[in-house]
Amino acid sequence: MQAIYTVEFCLSIPYNKKTTLFEEERHKRMNLLKKLMEPVDMTEGSPWQKIVLFTVPMLIGNIAQQLYNTVDSVVVGNYVGDNALAAVGSAGPILNLLIVLFVGISVGAGIMVSQYFGAREREKLSATIGNCITLTAIATLFVMVVASLIARPLLELLKTPESIIDWCHSYLLILFIGSAGLAYYNILSGILRGLGDSMSALAYLLVSTIINIVLDLLFVAELGMGVNGVALATVIAQLISAVLCMIRLKKMQYIFDLKKEDLKLENQYAAKVIQLGLPSGITQAILSMAMIIVQSLTNSFGEMFIAANVIVMRVDGFAMMPNFSFGTAMTTYAGQNVGARQPERVSRGAKQGTLIAMGTSAVITGLILLFGKSLMGIFTKTPELVELSRNMMGILAVGYIAMAVTQSLSGVMRGAGDTITPMWISIVTTILIRVPIAYGISFLTRTAELPYGRQECIFISLLVSWLLGALITFFFYRHGKWKDKAV
Numbered sequence: 001m002q003a004i005y006t007v008e009f010c011l012s013i014p015y016n017k018k019t020t021l022f023e024e025e026r027h028k029r030m031n032l033l034k035k036l037m038e039p040v041d042m043t044e045g046s047p048w049q050k051i052v053l054f055t056v057p058m059l060i061g062n063i064a065q066q067l068y069n070t071v072d073s074v075v076v077g078n079y080v081g082d083n084a085l086a087a088v089g090s091a092g093p094i095l096n097l098l099i100v101l102f103v104g105i106s107v108g109a110g111i112m113v114s115q116y117f118g119a120r121e122r123e124k125l126s127a128t129i130g131n132c133i134t135l136t137a138i139a140t141l142f143v144m145v146v147a148s149l150i151a152r153p154l155l156e157l158l159k160t161p162e163s164i165i166d167w168c169h170s171y172l173l174i175l176f177i178g179s180a181g182l183a184y185y186n187i188l189s190g191i192l193r194g195l196g197d198s199m200s201a202l203a204y205l206l207v208s209t210i211i212n213i214v215l216d217l218l219f220v221a222e223l224g225m226g227v228n229g230v231a232l233a234t235v236i237a238q239l240i241s242a243v244l245c246m247i248r249l250k251k252m253q254y255i256f257d258l259k260k261e262d263l264k265l266e267n268q269y270a271a272k273v274i275q276l277g278l279p280s281g282i283t284q285a286i287l288s289m290a291m292i293i294v295q296s297l298t299n300s301f302g303e304m305f306i307a308a309n310v311i312v313m314r315v316d317g318f319a320m321m322p323n324f325s326f327g328t329a330m331t332t333y334a335g336q337n338v339g340a341r342q343p344e345r346v347s348r349g350a351k352q353g354t355l356i357a358m359g360t361s362a363v364i365t366g367l368i369l370l371f372g373k374s375l376m377g378i379f380t381k382t383p384e385l386v387e388l389s390r391n392m393m394g395i396l397a398v399g400y401i402a403m404a405v406t407q408s409l410s411g412v413m414r415g416a417g418d419t420i421t422p423m424w425i426s427i428v429t430t431i432l433i434r435v436p437i438a439y440g441i442s443f444l445t446r447t448a449e450l451p452y453g454r455q456e457c458i459f460i461s462l463l464v465s466w467l468l469g470a471l472i473t474f475f476f477y478r479h480g481k482w483k484d485k486a487v
Contacts, residue, residue: 042333051356078379082304084167094151108274115417129191130263155168178236208238330353330415331412361403402469
C-alpha cells in the first residue's frame with residue numbers, strides 16, 4: 001500500500017504543477033483583459049502613452065462605426081444600383097441635421113463625466129450620468145416625431161432628383177423611427193469614454209457592426225428589400241450596441257451609482273450638460289445645414305456626380321477617423337486633467353497628442369491615395385464613376401493633416417469646458433468660407449458645356465476651409481482663454 005501511495009504521490013506532483021501553471025497563465029490573461037476593460041486614468045503616467053492607449057481602441061471602434069454607412073453603400077451599390085447608392089448618400093446631410101440633439105448631449109456628457117471622474121466626485125458623476133440617460137429619452141421622442149414629419153419636405157426643398165427621392169425618404173423614415181439605438185449608443189459610449197473606458201464601446205461596436213453586415217446582406221441580397229433593408233439592418237445593429245453599453249455601465253457601480261433618484265432631471269446637471277453640449281450641437285446643425293446647401297449644388301451636377309460624392313465621403317470617413325479619434329481622446333484627456341487641476345499636464349499632452357495625430361493622418365492619407373482606385377472600385381463597377389471619385393479624393397488629400405490639428409486642439413478646448421470657441425471656428429470656416437467658395441467657383445467657371453460650373457468646386461471649397469480652420473484653431477488654442485472654462 002505504501003508503494004502505491006508513493007507512486008500516486010509522485011505522479012500528482014507534475015500534474016499539480018501543470019495545473020498551477022495553467023491557472024497562473026489563465027489568471028494572467030484574465031487580469032490583462034480586465035485591465036484593458038478598466039477605465040484609463042489619464043491624470044498620471046506618460047501623456048502620449050495614455051492618449052495612444054485610449055485612442056487605439058476608439059479608432060478601431062470609429063472605423064467599425066464608419067462601416068455602418070460604408071457597408072450600406074457597398075451593398076446597395078452592388079446589389080441595387082448607382083441610383084440607390086446616390087439615394088443613401090443624399091439622405092446623409094438631413095440625417096446629420098436632425099440628430100444634433102444626440103450630438104449635443106453626448107459631448108456635454110463626455111466633458112462633465114471626464115471632469116468629475118478626474119476630480120473623484122462620485123455623487124456629481126452619478127447624477128450627471130442619470131440626467132444624461134433621461135435627456136436622451138426626451139431627445140429620442142422628439143426626433144422620432146419631428147424628424148419623421150419634415151424629412152420629405154426637406155428632400156423636396158433640396159431638389160432631390162425624382163429618380164431617388166422615394167428611396168431617400170423611406171431610408172430616413174426607418175432611421176428616425178428607430179433612432180433610440182443610435183441615440184443611446186452615442187450618449188452611453190460618450191459616458192464610457194469620459195470614464196476612460198474606450199475598450200468596452202469598441203467591443204460592443206464590433207459586435208453590432210458584424211450584425212449589421214450580416215443583416216445588410218440578408219435583407220438586400222437575399223430578401224431584396226433594397227434601401228429599406230440597409231436602414232432596418234442599421235437600426236437593429238445600433239439598438240444592440242446601445243443595450244450592451246447600458247449593461248456595461250450597470251457593472252461599473254464601483255465608480256458611480258445609478259439609482260432612480262439619479263434619473264430625475266436636476267437643473268444643476270441637465271442644464272450644464274445642455275450648456276456644454278449645445279455649442280457642439282449647434283456646430284453639427286450648422287455643418288449639416290452647410291452640407292445641405294452644398295448638397296443642393298451637388299445635386300445640380302446629376303446622379304453620376306451625386307454617386308461619386310457619396311463614394312468620396314465614405315472613403316473620407318475612414319481618412320477622418322484618426323482625427324476624430326484623437327479629438328475625442330484629447331477631450332477626455334483634457335477633461336480628466338482639468339478636473340485634477342493639472343494645467344501643465346494638459347498643455348504637454350496637447351502637444352504630444354497633436355503631433356501623433358498628424359503623423360497618423362499622414363500615413364493613412366498616403367495609403368488611401370496609393371490604393372484609391374481599388375477603394376473606389378468596391379462601391380461600383382462603373383469605370384467612369386471610379387475615375388471621377390478618385391480625382392475628387394485627390395483634391396482633399398493634404399487637408400486631412402490640417403484636420404488633425406483642428407480636431408486635436410478643439411478636443412483640448414472642449415475637454416477644458418470651452419465648447420464655444422470650436423463652435424465659432426466651425427461656423428466661420430463652413431458658412432463664411434466653404435459655402436461662398438463653392439458657389440463662387442461654380443459661378444465663375446460656368447460655360448455652355450458646363451452650365452453649373454466645374455464639379456471640383458465642391459471639394460476645393462472643402463479643402464480651403466480645412467486649411468484655414470487649422471490655422472484659426474491653432475491661434476485660439478495658443479491664445480489660451482480655454483484654460484479658465486473648467487466645470
